[in-house]
Amino acid sequence: KQEVTQIPAALSVPEGENLVLNCSFTDSAIYNLQWFRQDPGKGLTSLLLIQSSQREQTSGRLNASLDKSSGRSTLYIAASQPGDSATYLCAVYSGNTPLVFGKGTRLSVIA
Amino acid sequence: EPEVTQTPSHQVTQMGQEVILRCVPISNHLYFYWYRQILGQKVEFLVSFYNNEISEKSEIFDDQFSVERPDGSNFTLKIRSTKLEDSAMYFCASMAGGRTDTQYFGPGTRLTVL
Numbered sequence A: 001k002q003e004v005t006q007i008p009a010a011l012s013v014p015e016g017e018n019l020v021l022n023c024s025f026t027d028s029a030i031y032n033l034q035w036f037r038q039d040p041g042k043g044l045t046s047l048l049l050i051q052s053s054q055r056e057q058t059s060g061r062l063n064a065s066l067d068k069s070s071g072r073s074t075l076y077i078a079a080s081q082p083g084d085s086a087t088y089l090c091a092v093y094s095g096n097t098p099l100v101f102g103k104g105t106r107l108s109v110i111a
Numbered sequence B: 001e002p003e004v005t006q007t008p009s010h011q012v013t014q015m016g017q018e019v020i021l022r023c024v025p026i027s028n029h030l031y032f033y034w035y036r037q038i039l040g041q042k043v044e045f046l047v048s049f050y051n052n053e054i055s056e057k058s059e060i061f062d063d064q065f066s067v068e069r070p071d072g073s074n075f076t077l078k079i080r081s082t083k084l085e086d087s088a089m090y091f092c093a094s095m096a097g098g099r100t101d102t103q104y105f106g107p108g109t110r111l112t113v114l
Helices: none
Strands: A004-007 A010-014 A019-025 A030-038 A044-051 A056-059 A062-067 A072-077 A086-094 A097-101 A105-110 B005-007 B010-013 B019-024 B031-037 B043-050 B053-057 B065-068 B075-079 B088-095 B109-113
Touching (some): A004 A086, A019 A105, A044 A062, A044 A072, A072 A086, A097 B043, B019 B031, B019 B088
Parallel strands (some): B010 B109
Antiparallel strands (some): A030 A086, A056 A062, A086 A105, B031 B043, B031 B088, B065 B075
């Protein structure tokens, strides 16, 4: 059964800092991995989708990498801003379960 | 930009009552999903729907749950007899194509069972 773990559970950084969020999964037979942002009490906003054949994807200040063989992904956020404060979720699509989610990393960017 | 919409945003119900949560997926998407998130816990998959039938479902999706696409636009989740533990945020998602595509999520319906 696929399990997804995200480290750290919470992170607080000063504005302007570059940061890395980590995601690991137990079964490397995935179709893709998706990073989401969730604001308190709100829905999920898709940030990046990495196919199993890809190594990374970039969107603006966000860069996500995937190492399928080791079961790891990282989300890199450059020059963080207070508006980046949210919970970031990692989810993998594998087997017969469309998306298996991690518990998320709660990010606070302090002005 | 097209988006997934859900109604209501918040539903309060008494234990044992039936509830129907509604979703309008992005038009021309073919795959539809329901997920739930109990407060403080992970988002969990409930069911996927394709070609007018359930394609996959989790252990959570028992006989108390059902899904329907009553017309060309709506996608509903029905809980027949709600329990306290059904209190959660319920998210609908849709996807254009197959497993390689992005899933787009709605804003969620917060269900509170008293």
